[in-house]
Amino acid sequence: MTSQRIYEELGNPVSASEFAAVTAAIVANIEQVIEGKTATVRLALAVMLAEGHLLIEDVPGVGKTKLAKALARSIDCTVRRIQFTPDLLPSDVTGVSVYNQESRDFEFKPGAVFANIVVGDEINRASPKTQSALLECMEERQVTVDGVTYPLQTPFMIIATQNPIEMEGTYPLPEAQRDRFTARIAMGYPDAGAELTMLDVHGAHDPLYDLMPVSDATMVRRLIATIREVHVAEAIKQYAVMLVNATRESPDLRLGASPRASLHLLRTARAVAALEGRDYVLPDDLQALAVPVLAHRIIPTAEAQLARRTTDAVVAELIHRLPLPTDRQRSPYDTRSRDARGGQYDPRR
C-alpha cells in the first residue's frame, strides 16, 4: 500500500512529541484504575496501536475485565461488551438480517462486533460455533451475513478475557482462534504496595466510573499511521524469521508459530519501539515480545507437556539460544540513508 493511501485511510502521522504525549496520557489514565501494572498496560496499548487483538488470560479477580474496560474508556470511540455464555449465538456477535414489515425487505441489524473496541469477557465460555463467528471479523475486519459483506470500523480491536483454570463449562479456544490474537498477557498479582494502594483508592468507590477519555478514534488512527512508519532493518526481519522458524523446528513443540505470528511480532515491535521514543526497531523489542506474541499460539509435544514445560519457557529458551544480529553500534538498526531519516534521528523531535 502506498503511503498516500495509508494517510487517506488513517490520517497523517503525528510528531514524535505528540505521540509521546498522547500515549503517556492514555497509560496514565488507565493507571488510575489498575495499580502497579505499568508494563502490562503499555503492552495492551502497543497491541492496540499495532492494530491487533488482545487476549488477557489469568486467574479470577486480578483485574482482567478492569484493564479491558479502562483501555476502552480511555479512548472516545464506540465500545461494546459481550459477556460470553454457552447460549450466546453467532448472530449476537456478528448481526442478523431481519424482515421489515413496512419496507417489505430484509434489513441488517449489526451485532456486537460493530464497534471500535469490543470487550469479550470470558470468551472460552461461548460455544465453538459462536467463538468461530469471531474468526472472519478478527482477521478480515469484516462480517458476512447472508452473502453480504459489511466492513468493520478502524481501529477495530477485540480485547478478550479468559480464565485458564476453570475447565467445567468452558470450550478452549481452537488454534485458529488463538492465532488471531496478537498477544496474550497475564495480569499477575500486584505487589504488596500496589495492593495496599488499591485498597485505599478502590475500597469505597470504583474509579472506573470517573474515568474520562483522553483520546479519540481519529487520534488512534493517526497513531497507527505513525507506527507504520517505524523503520525495521533487514537484520531485524531476518531475526524475526529465525525466531519463528526456531519454534517450527523445536523438538519440544508439536505446532510452531505461523507466518501470521511473524507479522504480528514485527507490528507489535514497531509499536513498542515508538512507545519508547524510537523510530526504528531493536532486536530487544522482538526479544521482549516473543513470549506474549508467540507462546499462546504454539502447542507443546506430549513429552514436553508431561515434563510440565510451558510454551512460555520453550520460547524464552529459544530466545536465549539464538544468536542476536551482531552489529551493535549506537543505532545499527536504523539503516536508512541520512536523507530518508531527515538528518540524524533526534528522539525529542
Ligand SMILES: Nc1ncnc2c1ncn2[C@@H]1O[C@H](COP(=O)(O)OP(=O)(O)OP(=O)(O)O)[C@@H](O)[C@H]1O
Ligand atoms: N492491579 C489491580 N489494580 C487495581 N484494582 C485491581 C487490580 N487487580 C484487581 N483489582 C480489583 O479487583 C476486582 C476484580 O477485578 P476484575 O473484575 O477485573 O477481575 P477479573 O480478572 O476480570 O476476574 P474474573 O476472571 O473473575 O472475571 C476489581 O474491583 C479490580 O478493581
Ligand SMILES: [Mg+2]
Ligand atoms: Mg472478568
